[in-house]
Every structure is written in C-alpha cells, then in structure tokens.
Amino acid sequence: xxxxxxxxxxxxxxxxxxxxxxxxxxxxxxxxxxxxxxxxxxxxxxxxxxxxxxxxxxxxxxxxxxxxxxxxxxxxxxxxxxxxxxxxxxxxxxxxxxxxxxxxxxxxxxxxxxxxxxxxxxxxxxxxxxxxxxxxxxxxxxxxxxxxxxxxxxxxxxxxxxxxxxxxxxxxxxxxxxxxxxxxxxxxxxxxxxxxxxxxxxxxxxxxxxxxxxxxxxxxxxxxxxxxxxxxxxxxxxxxxxxxxxxxxxxxxxxxxxxxxxxxxxxxxxxxxxxxxxxxxxxxxxxxxxxxxxxxxxxxxxxxxxxxxxxxxxxxxxxxxxxxxxxxxxxxxxxxxxxxxxxxxxxxxxxxxxxxxxxxxxxxxxxxxxxxxxxxxxxxxxxxxxxxxxxxxxxxxxxxxxxxxxxxxxxxxxxxx
Amino acid sequence: xxxxxxxxxxxxxxxxxxxxxxxxxxxxxxxxxxxxxxxxxxxxxxxxxxxxxxxxxxxxxxxxxxxxxxxxxxxxxxxxxxxxxxxxxxxxxxxxxxxxxxxxxxxxxxxxxxxxxxxxxxxxxxxxxxxxxxxxxxxxxxxxxxxxxxxxxxxxxxxxxxxxxxxxxxxxxxxxxxxxxxxxxxxxxxxxxxxxxxxxxxxxxxxxxxxxxxxxxxxxxxxxxxxxxxxxxxxxxxxxxxxxxxxxxxxxxxxxxxxxxxxxxxxxxxxxxxxxxxxxxxxxxxxxxxxxxxxxxxxxxxxxx
Numbered sequence: 155x156x157x158x159x160x161x162x163x164x165x166x167x168x169x170x171x172x173x174x175x176x177x178x179x180x181x182x183x184x185x186x187x188x189x190x191x192x193x194x195x196x197x198x199x200x201x202x203x204x205x206x207x208x209x210x211x212x213x214x215x216x217x218x219x220x221x222x223x224x225x226x227x228x229x230x231x232x233x234x235x236x237x238x239x240x241x242x243x244x245x246x247x248x249x250x251x252x253x254x255x256x257x258x259x260x261x262x263x264x265x266x267x268x269x270x271x272x273x274x275x276x277x278x279x280x281x282x283x284x285x286x287x288x289x290x291x292x293x294x295x296x297x298x299x300x301x302x303x304x305x306x307x308x309x310x311x312x313x314x315x316x317x318x319x320x321x322x323x324x325x326x327x328x329x330x331x332x333x334x335x336x337x338x339x340x341x342x343x344x345x346x347x348x349x350x351x352x353x354x355x356x357x358x359x360x361x362x363x364x365x366x367x368x369x370x371x372x373x374x375x376x377x378x379x380x381x382x383x384x385x386x387x388x389x390x391x392x393x394x395x396x397x398x399x400x401x402x403x404x405x406x407x408x409x410x411x412x413x414x415x416x417x418x419x420x421x422x423x424x425x426x427x428x429x430x431x432x433x434x435x436x437x438x439x440x441x442x443x444x445x446x447x448x449x450x451x452x453x454x455x456x457x458x459x460x461x462x463x464x465x466x467x468x469x470x471x472x473x474x475x476x477x478x479x480x481x482x483x484x485x486x487x488x489x490x491x492x493x494x495x496x497x498x499x500x501x502x503x504x505x506x507x508x509x510x511x512x513x514x515x516x517x518x519x520x521x522x523x524x525x526x527x528x529x530x531x532x533x534x535x536x537x538x539x540x541x542x543x544x545x546x547x548x549x550x551x552x553x554x555x556x557x558x559x560x561x562x563x564x565x566x567x568x569x570x571x
Numbered sequence: 572x573x574x575x576x577x578x579x580x581x582x583x584x585x586x587x588x589x590x591x592x593x594x595x596x597x598x599x600x601x602x603x604x605x606x607x608x609x610x611x612x613x614x615x616x617x618x619x620x621x622x623x624x625x626x627x628x629x630x631x632x633x634x635x636x637x638x639x640x641x642x643x644x645x646x647x648x649x650x651x652x653x654x655x656x657x658x659x660x661x662x663x664x665x666x667x668x669x670x671x672x673x674x675x676x677x678x679x680x681x682x683x684x685x686x687x688x689x690x691x692x693x694x695x696x697x698x699x700x701x702x703x704x705x706x707x708x709x710x711x712x713x714x715x716x717x718x719x720x721x722x723x724x725x726x727x728x729x730x731x732x733x734x735x736x737x738x739x740x741x742x743x744x745x746x747x748x749x750x751x752x753x754x755x756x757x758x759x760x761x762x763x764x765x766x767x768x769x770x771x772x773x774x775x776x777x778x779x780x781x782x783x784x785x786x787x788x789x790x791x792x793x794x795x796x797x798x799x800x801x802x803x804x805x806x807x808x809x810x811x812x813x814x815x816x817x818x819x820x821x822x823x824x825x826x827x828x829x830x831x832x833x834x835x836x837x838x839x840x841x842x843x844x845x846x847x848x849x850x851x852x853x854x855x856x857x858x859x860x861x862x863x864x865x866x867x868x869x870x871x872x873x874x875x876x
Contacts, residue, residue, distance in 0.1 A: 244839060245839070248839070336726065336816075336817065337725065337726050337811075337816065337817075338812060338816075391703075391704065392704075393703020393704065393726065394703075394723070394726070395726025395727055396701065396702060396703055396723030396724070396726030396727075397702075397704060397723075398698075398702075401702065404704075405704065528838065531633070531841070531844075533835075533838035536814065536835065539814065540816075540818055540819070543818070549728065
C-alpha cells in the first residue's frame with residue numbers, strides 16, 4: 155500500500171466513523187433502580203427512541219446499596235454513563251459541588267416542576283438545579299376496606315375520628331389496629347413523625363422556618379406529632395418492640411392488621427400480596443375543615459454527567475423526562491412512584507390515583523429532616539428515628555425527645571444556635 | 572581456614588511472598604488508618620490536625636457518650652462470653668471426654684456445627700425464632716406453661732444486648748469445647764492413674780488435676796474471645812442494623828465505627844473520625860492482649876510430660 159492510498163483509506167474511515175457517530179448517539183443511564191430494568195427496556199426507552207431517532211439509550215443499573223460507591227468511583231475514573239440517576243439532597247449536591255453533575259437550571263423541561271419538587275436537587279438557595287425531578291413518594295395510611303366495612307367504620311377525617319376508629323377496631327379484637335413496629339426504627343420516623351407531622355407544622359412553612367432558624371423543634375407544632383405517636387402504643391400489636399418492617403407488611407397483607415401507616419411505594423407490593431380491597435386516607439387533621447398537609451417526598455431525580463461527550467443528546471433525553479408523556483408512562487409502570495411534574499397525570503391503579511389525588515386537596519411538603527438539617531453530627535434524620543421509636547415505646551416523653559433533637563441540631567447548625 | 576556459614580537465602584525467598592502479601596494487605600492499611608486519624612477536612616483540603624480527632628472523640632459530650640456506651644456494651648458482651656461460653660465449653664468438654672459417654676462423636680459434631688454457620692444465617696434464624704409474631708419461642712414457652720416469661724427480647728433495651736450475646740455464645744460454644752476437649756485428651760493416662768492411686772477421683776480429680784493442666788488452653792481461649800468480641804460487628808449488624816437499636820442498647824465499637832466511617836442513611840461518611848474510632852479500638856485490643864501476655868501468660872505454669 156502506498157502512503158497516498160493509506161492516507162485516503164485513513165481519511166475515509168475517519169469520515170465514515172464520524173458520520174456513523176453523528177447518526178447514532180448512545181446514552182448510558184446510571185441507576186440504582188435495578189428492579190425497574192424491564193420497565194425501562196420495554197416501555198420507557200422504546201417510547202423515547204421512536205420519538206427521537208438517532209439517539210439510543212441503555213439503562214445500566216447497579217445494586218442499590220452499592221450505587222453511591224460505584225457511581226463515585228466511576229465519576230472519578232471518567233467511566234460513568236452520560237445520564238446519572240440522582241438520589242435526593244446531600245449525596246447529589248456533593249456531586250454537583252464537585253463539578254461531576256451538570257447544571258440543568260436552564261433546561262426548558264424544568265419549567266414543569268415546582269420549587270418543592272426541585273428542592274431535592276437544587277443548591278441550598280434554590281438558584282441552581284442539577285437533576286430533573288423524576289418521582290416522589292407520598293405518605294398516608296393504607297387501610298383494609300373489608301375490615302372497615304365489617305366494623306362499620308368511616309374513613310377518618312379528623313384526629314378524633316382516627317382514634318375513635320382505632321378504639322373500635324381494638325374493642326372488636328379481630329384486627330390489630332395499627333401495623334407498625336419499632337424494631338427497625340426508621341418506620342417510626344418516616345411513616346410516623348414525617349407522615350403526620352406536616353399537618354401540625356403546616357408543611358413547607360414549618361420546614362423552611364426550621365431551616366431558617368425561626369422555629370425550633372421544641373415549639374408546640376414540632377412536639378405535637380410526638381404527642382400523637384405516644385398514643386399509638388396502645389394500638390400496636392403484641393411485642394411491637396421487636397416487630398420488623400417486613401413483619402408489619404406481612405401483618406397487614408395477611409389481613410391481621412387494619413391500618414398501615416404507609417409510604418406509597420408499598421402499593422405494588424401490597425397489590426401482589428393482599429387478598430382484600432385496600433383504600434387510603436391522608437393523615438387526619440386536628441379539627442374539621444383544617445387545611446391538610448401531606449408528605450410528598452422527592453425521591454428520584456435524573457441528571458447529566460458533566461463530562462459526557464454527548465451533552466446535546468443527553469439534554470434532549472432529560473427534557474423528555476420532564477415531559478407529561480414520560481410522567482404518565484413512568485407513573486403507570488411503577489404505581490406508588492409519582493411524577494413530580496405540574497401537569498396532571500391519570501393513573502390506572504385506583505390506590506395510586508387516590509394517593510396522587512391528595513395533591514389537589516392538600517398542600518405538599520417533603521420530609522422535614524432531609525434538606526440541610528442532616529448534614530452534621532449528630533444527624534437529625536437518624537436521631538429522629540431513634541426519638542420516634544422511643545416515644546412510641548414510651549421510654550422517652552414527647553417533650554424530652556424534642557428537646558434532645560433540638561440540642562443535637564443546635565450543636566452544629568448555626569441558625570438554630 | 573575458617574568456613575563461613577553460607578547465607579541462607581532460601582529462608583528470605585520462601586518468606587518473601589507471605590511477608591509481601593501481609594505487608595500489603597495488613598500492615599500498610601493499619602498504618603494508613605492510624606495516619607488517617609490524624610487528619611481532618613477543612614474546606615476542600617485535608618489538613619493535619621494532630622490528636623484533635625481524639626480530643627473530639629473523648630472530649631465532645633456526644634461523641635464520648637456514644638463511645639463509652641459502645642465500649643461498655645462491648646465489655647458486657649465480652650463478660651457474658653467469659654461467664655457463659657467458657658464455663659459451658661469446659662463443662663461440655665469434660666462430659667465429652669468421659670469414657671462412659673455414648674455417642675460422644677455425635678454430640679461433638681452437633682455442638683460444633685453452629686460455628687461453621689454464617690453470622691447472617693444465625694442472626695436471621697434467631698430473629699425469626701424470637702419474633703413475637705411468627706417466632707416459635709412464644710409457642711414453645713406456652714407449651715410448657717411459661718408464656719408469661721416471654722418478652723420481645725430483641726426489642727427491649729434492657730435485654731437486647733444480653734440476648735444477642737447469648738445467641739453468639741450459642742454459635743461459638745463449640746470452639747472452646749473443642750480446644751479444651753483436645754487439651755483434656757492430651758493429659759497422659761499416667762498422671763491420672765497416679766492421681767487415682769492417691770485416691771483422687773471424680774470431681775475432685777477434675778478440679779485438682781485436670782483443670783490446672785488445661786489452664787493454658789483456657790487462657791488462649793480467653794484471649795481469642797477477647798479479640799473476637801472487641802472486633803464484633805456482624806451479628807449486631809444483621810440482627811439490629813447499623814443503628815444498633817433499640818436506642819443504641821446493642822451499639823458496640825464495631826457498629827459505631829461502621830456508622831461513622833461509611834455513613835448511614837442521610838449521614839455522610841466521615842473517614843477521619845471513623846479512623847479515630849478504629850485506632851481507639853486497636854489501642855483497646857492491643858492493651859488487652861498485652862495485659863494478658865505479660866500479666867497472665869508468663870505466669871501460667873506449664874507441665875511437660
């Protein structure tokens with residue numbers, strides 16, 4: 155081969171390769187949701203690819219527990235995918251601050267999301283957003299409809315009705331009134347304190363005031379949820395101190411318990427296991443006619459690797475994730491993980507539809523401990539687990555628990571000092 | 572002409588792989604951990620802070636409360652093993668070495684089997700057994716009319732640690748049993764015959780002849796138990812999670828280290844404080860082993876037959 159023909163061959167092949175690359179860009183998605191692999195492959199990706207010819211998408215999840223470690227090392231090594239699924243708050247914020255995640259504040263699709271929806275993936279001042287909010291989970295109660303019909307109980311709207319219903323169930327004796335244990339601790343905080351709390355501290359108003367330092371955890375609206383949980387003790391099953399999270403799930407799906415303080419992620423699991431009809435109600439308010447607040451917690455977002463060579467294609471994809479089309483696809487594929495977009499979406503699962511319907515009646519907020527307040531030591535979220543479990547067990551009074559949390563927070567968080 | 576002793580290169584050559592591997596995966600990381608505990612993060616930089624991390628660990632009310640709680644729990648965990656596991660091990664070994672016992676091999680195997688099980692299985696199985704909802708413990712107690720004694724042991728602050736320590740004893744009682752059994756078998760018959768000639772038989776033979784002869788084995792077992800207990804982590808983590816509930820009642824140094832070093836839930840990991848705790852653990856174990864080696868081991872009398 156002469157030098158000239160070699161040069162031509164080289165040139166042609168480069169051109170061809172360049173043309174091929176221009177034709178087809180392949181985006182790789184990093185995620186911890188390996189449970190969702192088939193849903194992405196069968197439903198979401200084909201929908202996107204048919205609407206956007208020339209962009210191919212590969213969903214490449216890792217195991218949930220390893221995700222943070224794997225993702226960090228891949229990003230450091232420069233081998234991470236183009237699209238990164240983001241955990242909410244500090245873990246992702248740290249990646250953004252290190253320059254690993256791209257700034258997506260100006261992405262057109264971002265217009266579809268409220269500030270609360272974006273808070274999980276925004277800087278503390280809310281000025282910059284680096285991941286498109288994908289899904290949230292809503293808290294409330296799931297109940298056994300058959301049991302309620304059998305005992306003639308109406309869905310409770312106020313706290314008084316709630317406890318009257320629990321009393322009735324307890325008096326009957328067929329069912330354990332509330333399915334919850336304190337062994338794993340987190341349920342008491344996540345499905346207890348942060349489930350019923352927003353009604354007392356008025357959702358975002360209280361949460362932001364706590365971050366700003368104008369309210370304290372010892373204020374009445376922050377102690378009141380503990381006071382209600384202290385009353386739960388009498389309605390839990392025997393030996394609830396050693397009852398684990400799966401135990402509670404089983405008690406409910408086997409029809410032995412009537413009410414389950416829930417997160418909406420339980421829906422698909424309960425659908426598969428429960429042999430009775432289920433309904434849901436939001437945390438009862440203090441008095442008839444009070445404004446209701448729900449915990450509509452941002453849980454999954456999706457962002458762009460700052461070092462990706464396919465930034466344009468990645469932005470096209472992320473913009474699509476912000477669209478109503480994606481929201482409807484995703485929410486119906488995974489009932490219980492709700493889209494965060496402002497556009498209304500209709501869900502096929504009635505229970506999931508009931509949960510998402512509360513967004514129309516109640517004000518949404520997120521879990522009080524997640525943004526900023528769990529950055530130091532002692533960590534407010536973990537401490538809240540411990541305090542909530544102790545309050546339910548009766549080993550600590552609501553006031554003492556609140557005082558302990560406040561002094562812990564004040565020890566490292568300047569606005570609370 | 573004086574013949575020089577040849578340099579024995581083969582010794583170095585044969586030792587080299589083991590020394591290299593051991594250095595790479597044990598000694599260097601150990602010193603790296605000690606080193607890490609002397610640094611901290613200020614802004615974006617790692618800065619040398621000397622012993623400031625230790626000052627935080629022991630001086631800050633919250634850190635020191637967690638540390639002493641974990642150390643106290645560790646000590647109780649160890650004490651339960653010493654008071655329960657080792658006497659039961661000696662007793663079982665003494666029973667097994669009795670020539671009149673039938674099916675000794677079967678008992679030996681049955682008692683030893685739990686030791687080869689994984690912590691994960693043991694923790695999970697016992698959690699199920701003791702579960703107030705599905706467990707067989709309440710039912711079995713009910714069967715013998717003692718239902719009133721049942722409590723959700725793993726969920727009560729007062730009982731959880733002792734329960735887990737006893738589960739650990741159940742799992743590992745086979746090891747002291749086997750070691751002491753071997754020691755008992757190695758006592759020469761002449762010694763025992765001489766004792767019998769002097770009229771020392773039965774229980775008094777055990778206390779006066781056999782027990783002194785197996786004391787070095789008991790010493791070794793104690794120090795193994797000490798090191799194992801103060802490094803413990805798995806069983807607590809499997810049964811109670813990294814928060815070592817209820818209310819940190821089962822928190823030991825291992826789980827405290829894990830939570831701090833790797834982070835947990837929303838808490839981001841803090842490698843520097845984690846390394847500080849690891850160093851403190853290393854110090855505690857080192858001191859314990861030294862006390863044993865110089866205080867006890869050197870005073871133990873050994874008998875040569």
